[in-house]
Amino acid sequence: MTPSAADKAPPETGPHLLLVDDARDIRDPLARYLRGHGMRVTAAADAAQARAAVETGAIHLALVDIMMPGEDGLSLTRWLAGRGGPPVILLTAMAEEADRILGLELGADxxxxxxxxxxxxxARIRTVLRRAPPAAPALPAGRxxxxxxxxxxxxxxxxxxxxxxxxxxxxxxxxMAVFLDHPREVLSRARLLDVTQGRGAKPYDRAVDNAVARLRRKLEDDPAQPRLLxxxxxxxxxxxxxxxxxDA
Incomplete structure (x- = not known):
């Protein structure tokens, strides 16, 4: 199912939410309600659309339905946590207690x-957003x-x-901008999390390792034997x- 034009173009102000639910009769009215209360909302019908939205824009919080066809909400929550965020609120059925517990263990808020x-x-959205730290600083200008x-x-x-x-x-x-700001300097995982995570995390969270691995795959001649990072x-x-x- 393809998101509507309104889903693709959220308003310009307010926290940016990602709403992931395969049930259109839930997704569309909820998106309208949240927009009516000052939120920007990008709606996605499945995990694939959600992943694409995260790759292309800054998301402050994700609302994720657990039971979806194909990749379920728990797998998507694990992926989001592995990237260092955004915070996640799960949308669950009454009978999914074990899944709710697993979702919290995977990183849902x-x-x-x-x-x-x-x-x-x-109210829960506003509470989670208040707990989140300020957004990461903008990238420095100039090549x-x-x-x-x-x-x-x-x-x-x-x-x-x-x-x-x-x-x-x-x-x-x-x-990458942090590495370029501090060439030949050892940067701890805790320090790198301040830039990549977007919320609190343990100093040795795998989010940094995963992000560095992705950069190596894109920039290194041999990612298995890195010479740059x-x-x-x-x-x-x-x-x-x-x-x-x-450029010179």
């Missing part, structure tokens, strides 16, 4: 049981070069001198190259 009151859900790559924060694209191109997600771009055992990661400003 809260849940509501269907049928639920939209007013209660709105920078490292190891044959030119990184453009305006397009989140890296272009190699040999013609290779890599488009980074917003989280990958923030991570290197691991410092017991310390974190480092950009093992010098950085220059501009």
């Amino acid at each position: 809260d849940y509501v049981v269907k049928p639920f009151s939209p007013r209660e859900l709105l 920078r070069r490292v190891a044959g790559w030119t990184f453009d924060p305006a397009t989140r694209e890296a272009i190699h001198d040999d013609g290779r191109r890599a488009v980074l997600t917003s989280r990958e771009a923030r991570l 290197v691991t410092e055992w017991g310390g974190g990661y480092a950009l093992a190259a010098d950085v220059a400003e501009g």
Whole structure:
């Protein structure tokens, strides 16, 4: 099912919510209700649409139905947590107690049981958003070069001198910007989480490792033997190259 034009173009103000539910008779009225209370809403009918929405825009909170055809909401919650967010509120059926518990263990922040009151859900959304830390800072302006790559924060694209191109997600771009700001400096996982996570996390959360692995697949000649983004055992990661400003 393809999202409507309204789903694809949320208003410009308010927290940006991702609403994932395969039931259109729930998804569309709920999206209208939340928009009427100052929220931006991108609606998705399945996990694939939800993943695409997360890759293309900053999401402040996800509302995820557990029972969906294909990839279910628990798998999507695990994927979101592995990327470092956004916070998740599960939409569950009364009989799904074991799934609710598993969802919280996977990283969900809260849940509501269907049928639920939209007013209660709105209150829970506001509570979770109040607990979340401020949004990550914007990327610095200006292109920078490292190891044959030119990184453009305006397009989140890296272009190699040999013609290779890599488009980074917003989280990958923030991570890359931190490495470019601190070349040849060991950056701890805890420090990198401040940029990539978007909410509180344990210092050794796998979100940083997963994000670095994705960057390596896009930028390294051999991701299994990285020479650009290197691991410092017991310390974190480092950009093992010098950085220059501009295109030259």
